Amino acid sequence: MSSIKLEGKRITLRDWLSHDMGAYKIWNTGHHRWMDFNGPYYAKMNADELQKDILNIQHKIKQGLFSVPRKTLVIAWRDSNQLLGTCNWYWQSEETYWMSQGLVLYDPESWSKGIGYEALGIWCEYLLKNFPELARLDLRTWSGNHGMMKLALKLGFVQEACFKKARIVDGKYYDSVGYGVLREDWERLYPQGFVKRLG
Secondary structure, three states, X not given: OOOOEEEOOOEEEEOOOOOHHHHHHHHOOOOOHHHHOOOOOOOOOOHHHXXXXXXXXXXXXXXXXXXXXXXXXXXXXXXXXOEEEEEXXXXXXXXXXXXXXXXXXXXXHHOOOOHHHHHHHHHHHHHHHHOOOOOEEEEEEEOXXXXXXXXXXXXXXXXXXXXXXXXXXOOEEEEEEEEEEEXXXXXXXXXXXXXXXXX
């Protein structure tokens, strides 16, 4: 299986590499600031679950067992190839080709610098190209994640849903928020392709 490497201006979306595992383990051990924003209402992996996840990724790397199209790609700095985060997708409804997707950037030093915009834009374009049956893309977040909400709007998504007080974080209620973009609207926004829009 040939590997995937999608080049942006400052970052690359690519398959997992063996040297990612050390950083991946560090960013998923203990508490890090990204965990306060990326689904903090879900349980985090414990040490055994994390080790199992790492072994599973290592097996996929060794055997070349990545799904086609990919379900996840690593976000890495283009110059150093170091792990920055990941992007992924999941079905809201596979029967009607209703897909949600998103990303996580582990290091706060990479936040608010356009890295998420670049990575998620490349990822959206990859998904629309590799799933021709998709009429739309979703992005789900919560009202405490202001960065992700701004990112969705910056990319051209529109808010389509707001479920009041549907999430609890640190004992406080927050809204669950849904954004979407239609294929035709994405193509109108980026007629030359998203990467070319980056300049």
